[in-house]
Amino acid sequence: MTVRTRPAETLDADVLIVGGGLVGGTLACALGAAGMDVAVVDREDPATALDAAFDGRASAIALASQRLLGGVGLWEELKVRAAPILDIRVADASSPLALHYDHGAVGDRPFGYMIENRDIRRALALRLAELKSVRTLAPAAVAGLRRSPGGVEAALADGRRVRAALVVGADGRGSQTRSAAQIRLTRWSYGQTAIVCTVAHERPHGNIAIERFLPAGPFAILPLTGNRSSLVWTERADLAPAIMALDEADFGAELGRRFGDFLGPLKVVGGRWSYPLSAQFAVSATARRLALAGDAAQAIHPIAGQGLNLGIRDVAALAEVVVDARRLGLDIGAAMVLEDYRRWRRFDATVMIAVTDGLNRLFSNNIPVLRLARGLGLAAVDKAPPLKKVLMRHAMGVLGELPRLMRGEAL
Numbered sequence: 001m002t003v004r005t006r007p008a009e010t011l012d013a014d015v016l017i018v019g020g021g022l023v024g025g026t027l028a029c030a031l032g033a034a035g036m037d038v039a040v041v042d043r044e045d046p047a048t049a050l051d052a053a054f055d056g057r058a059s060a061i062a063l064a065s066q067r068l069l070g071g072v073g074l075w076e077e078l079k080v081r082a083a084p085i086l087d088i089r090v091a092d093a094s095s096p097l098a099l100h101y102d103h104g105a106v107g108d109r110p111f112g113y114m115i116e117n118r119d120i121r122r123a124l125a126l127r128l129a130e131l132k133s134v135r136t137l138a139p140a141a142v143a144g145l146r147r148s149p150g151g152v153e154a155a156l157a158d159g160r161r162v163r164a165a166l167v168v169g170a171d172g173r174g175s176q177t178r179s180a181a182q183i184r185l186t187r188w189s190y191g192q193t194a195i196v197c198t199v200a201h202e203r204p205h206g207n208i209a210i211e212r213f214l215p216a217g218p219f220a221i222l223p224l225t226g227n228r229s230s231l232v233w234t235e236r237a238d239l240a241p242a243i244m245a246l247d248e249a250d251f252g253a254e255l256g257r258r259f260g261d262f263l264g265p266l267k268v269v270g271g272r273w274s275y276p277l278s279a280q281f282a283v284s285a286t287a288r289r290l291a292l293a294g295d296a297a298q299a300i301h302p303i304a305g306q307g308l309n310l311g312i313r314d315v316a317a318l319a320e321v322v323v324d325a326r327r328l329g330l331d332i333g334a335a336m337v338l339e340d341y342r343r344w345r346r347f348d349a350t351v352m353i354a355v356t357d358g359l360n361r362l363f364s365n366n367i368p369v370l371r372l373a374r375g376l377g378l379a380a381v382d383k384a385p386p387l388k389k390v391l392m393r394h395a396m397g398v399l400g401e402l403p404r405l406m407r408g409e410a411l
Contacts, residue, residue: 023294024170025124032131064397084110095375166333175296187280193240202264213363316403
């Protein structure tokens with residue numbers, strides 16, 4: 001829902017969310033469904049999401065994240081466009097040894113789903129338009145933000161103002177909300193570039209997700225609906241521009257060398273994208289009357305496909321502490337409320353950053369002794385059913401202290 005107001009108007013809300021993308025939009029749905037007044041400021045008009053062309057990009061949604069999407073009213077729109085992940089196969093390209101996860105070993109539910117980003121954006125636009133307590137101010141940008149002991153006031157670039165008890169920065173890696181709050185950022189580069197595209201293939205993929213570790217970095221083949229797969233191809237940063245510049249035939253040939261022929265002939269559909277890979281985390285995910293969520297709080301290597309799931313876990317935890325505080329009659333922007341969110345999320349985020357960073361450094365090389373250790377390690381895990389079950393449940397996002405929405409319960 002796009003709200004057109006006079007430039008001088010001041011809007012009042014419980015929560016102001018800066019950034020209406022996949023994380024910020026989902027948070028708005030969660031809070032709005034719980035009856036809270038929410039204002040979302042985003043640079044893009046949500047109406048463009050309704051007619052968005054296929055752009056080749058997709059996201060992995062773990063089972064626990066899917067439960068949240070169901071709880072906030074998004075899954076009905078998404079389920080017919082989602083491809084379940086039933087098996088996961090992990091292999092080091094230099095070793096015949098591999099690790100195989102079968103979802104049937106831990107129940108009858110998929111590990112998760114692959115969904116095109118345009119479908120998630122469309123579902124968000126439709127759901128937000130239904131929620132009467134959510135106002136989307138877009139296209140718009142925050143020009144100034146004042147956080148005081150009594151509340152938050154944002155001045156938009158067009159002259160409008162928004163007052164709230166709490167502001168949430170969900171405005172991505174380069175978060176201006178985080179910068180304005182002078183929250184320090186720790187960041188490092190991997191010297192890698194991710195090339196992202198979607199391919200159509202002759203044979204069915206069987207809903208199997210494959211991750212191959214090549215010397216330059218992981219090469220992930222992820223199932224989409226129909227005979228299509230989403231690819232995340234990690235390459236050395238100095239080689240990626242030349243690969244991106246190849247014509248369709250030569251790019252397809254390079255892709256085929258890494259992909260293999262097990263699904264038959266391949267054809268890239270949609271475009272190709274590339275982005276430099278780095279990891280970062282905010283020293284604190286909270287400040288006075290401010291919380292960070294998604295990539296604004298932490299951003300990780302895509303090696304395990306957990307980036308969006310990490311943001312969705314931020315949404316689940318933040319929505320729960322804010323809604324519970326409101327029900328108790330507390331100030332939702334108070335320091336003790338935000339401290340509950342910070343503590344809840346810090347351990348999970350830190351562990352995920354460390355795990356993805358460690359895996360990338362371990363597998364993205366061609367050192368003989370490490371190649372041997374990797375192969376033996378994958379084989380050992382594959383032959384240890386109890387450990388495999390723990391790792392499979394982790395891939396489903398169902399381990400640890402889960403917020404209610406991620407347990408499939410009402411907020």
